[in-house]
Amino acid sequence: MINKNTISSELIANAAREFGTPLYLYDEFLILESCKNVLGMPNAFGLTVRYAMKANPNKTIMKIIADQGLHIDASSLNEVRRVSMAGISLNKIMLTTQEVPSNKDMEDLQDMIKKGLRYNICSLRQLELIADFISKNKVNLSIRIHPGVGSGESSTRDTGSPYSCFGVHLKDIEEVLDLAKSKGIIFEQVHSHIGSGGNPMKWQENIDRMLGFIEKYFPQAKSVSFGGGLKVARMPDEVSADIQALGRYARQKLEEFYKKTGRKLHMEVEPGTYIVANAGYLITKVIDKKQTDKCSFIVTNGGMEVNTRPLLYGSQHPFYIISKSGKLIVENKKELAIVGRCCESGDSQTLNDRGEIIPRLIPDPEVGDLVIIGGCGAYCSSMSPFNYNSYTQAPEVLLDTQGNLKLIKKAQTLNQMVTNEL
Ligand SMILES: *Cc1c(COP(=O)(O)O)cnc(C)c1O
Numbered sequence: 077m078i079n080k081n082t083i084s085s086e087l088i089a090n091a092a093r094e095f096g097t098p099l100y101l102y103d104e105f106l107i108l109e110s111c112k113n114v115l116g117m118p119n120a121f122g123l124t125v126r127y128a129m130k131a132n133p134n135k136t137i138m139k140i141i142a143d144q145g146l147h148i149d150a151s152s153l154n155e156v157r158r159v160s161m162a163g164i165s166l167n168k169i170m171l172t173t174q175e176v177p178s179n180k181d182m183e184d185l186q187d188m189i190k191k192g193l194r195y196n197i198c199s200l201r202q203l204e205l206i207a208d209f210i211s212k213n214k215v216n217l218s219i220r221i222h223p224g225v226g227s228g229e230s231s232t233r234d235t236g237s238p239y240s241c242f243g244v245h246l247k248d249i250e251e252v253l254d255l256a257k258s259k260g261i262i263f264e265q266v267h268s269h270i271g272s273g274g275n276p277m278k279w280q281e282n283i284d285r286m287l288g289f290i291e292k293y294f295p296q297a298k299s300v301s302f303g304g305g306l307k308v309a310r311m312p313d314e315v316s317a318d319i320q321a322l323g324r325y326a327r328q329k330l331e332e333f334y335k336k337t338g339r340k341l342h343m344e345v346e347p348g349t350y351i352v353a354n355a356g357y358l359i360t361k362v363i364d365k366k367q368t369d370k371c372s373f374i375v376t377n378g379g380m381e382v383n384t385r386p387l388l389y390g391s392q393h394p395f396y397i398i399s400k401s402g403k404l405i406v407e408n409k410k411e412l413a414i415v416g417r418c419c420e421s422g423d424s425q426t427l428n429d430r431g432e433i434i435p436r437l438i439p440d441p442e443v444g445d446l447v448i449i450g451g452c453g454a455y456c457s458s459m460s461p462f463n464y465n466s467y468t469q470a471p472e473v474l475l476d477t478q479g480n481l482k483l484i485k486k487a488q489t490l491n492q493m494v495t496n497e498l
Pocket residue numbers: 128130131149151172269271272273303304305306346347348349350454
């Protein structure tokens with residue numbers, strides 16, 4: 077058994093036989109569990125949980141999550157369009173984007189705002205461009221603040237540091253507030269997102285910082301969003317963020333804020349990783365074995381084009397080896413490097429954060445056995461350079477709560493890959 081709940085090695089071998097490899101396999105039960113955990117986060121005056129859809133925007137996955145009562149955090153206009161196409165209503169969606177919409181995009185954005193989309197402005201320029209519309213239509217805005225301090229699992233995922241440009245920086249805030257005031261615009265919500273998978277202590281400290289900003293600058297705000305970034309342990313030596321402890325801290329601070337100011341702030345959080353990361357497995361097959369005088373390699377049919385996180389961040393994922401007949405192999409461990417099929421020495425699942433291959437002690441598989449990569453539910457299918465070396469995009473399968481394997485995304489075909497070329 078790969079996890080104690082539903083996914084067994086036999087089931088994985090069956091999925092590989094039925095749908096081919098490489099294959100993403102998601103466990104609905106685990107998605108529901110993590111939704112429940114976050115919805116149960118302690119809070120003082122109400123909680124909205126937004127799923128950051130960029131982690132995994134498959135419509136079946138988004139619908140399962142939205143059915144649990146989560147709202148959606150979208151990172152681009154296309155993400156708003158995409159989740160709307162999945163049937164999720166605009167008044168459950170907030171747009172937090174680096175994009176600066178113009179022309180048709182601006183028309184669409186305004187239309188979506190009229191229909192209930194919440195717009196979280198992230199720069200002075202974004203506010204300048206939408207100010208007249210907001211003022212005329214009397215809708216309220218959310219504002220993303222650059223808190224000046226961030227925390228992420230790597231510097232590439234720290235969105236609060238001075239070398240990161242997300243949100244309205246404090247040095248712009250007076251100008252933003254002046255413009256808003258002159259147009260009668262109200263910031264109903266104040267938002268920050270300091271990074272992904274960072275130190276939970278930093279996440280907690282940011283609560284104090286945000287409440288300080290709200291007290292000082294935003295007398296009309298009714299809601300505060302502390303963003304996403306809740307850490308998930310993919311590896312046995314990692315520790316997940318303690319949702320209960322973070323919630324208790326937030327509750328205490330929000331109650332203190334109420335005593336001090338008379339204002340009851342609604343709370344929002346925006347997890348992506350936390351909801352789906354450990355609910356997804358990548359099933360790959362061993363196609364070759366090679367050796368140099370320094371290193372033994374296991375070559376699989378799914379590498380950086382299906383999980384780029386090791387190459388991007390030096391991320392560590394757990395591996396499970398399953399025999400052709402569906403047996404979990406735990407013996408005969410060796411120091412092995414797992415590599416993919418792309419012409420790229422960094423196409424490996426066993427890299428450190430400098431892009432160097434660091435072999436790992438794992439059971440030695442045979443050609444034809446399966447290598448399962450855990451922790452692949454978030455930022456794998458959604459963030460991979462999937463057509464590199466002209467490999468087609470892998471299909472996605474859901475294990476539903478009844479124990480059925482359901483294809484939720486077909487494999488891309490070679491024709492689809494070239495269809496737009498003239
Ligand atoms: C990416 C992102 C999130 C989710 O981050 P996770 O680390 O996946 O939880 C939340 N909010 C915003 C604004 C984001 O850009």
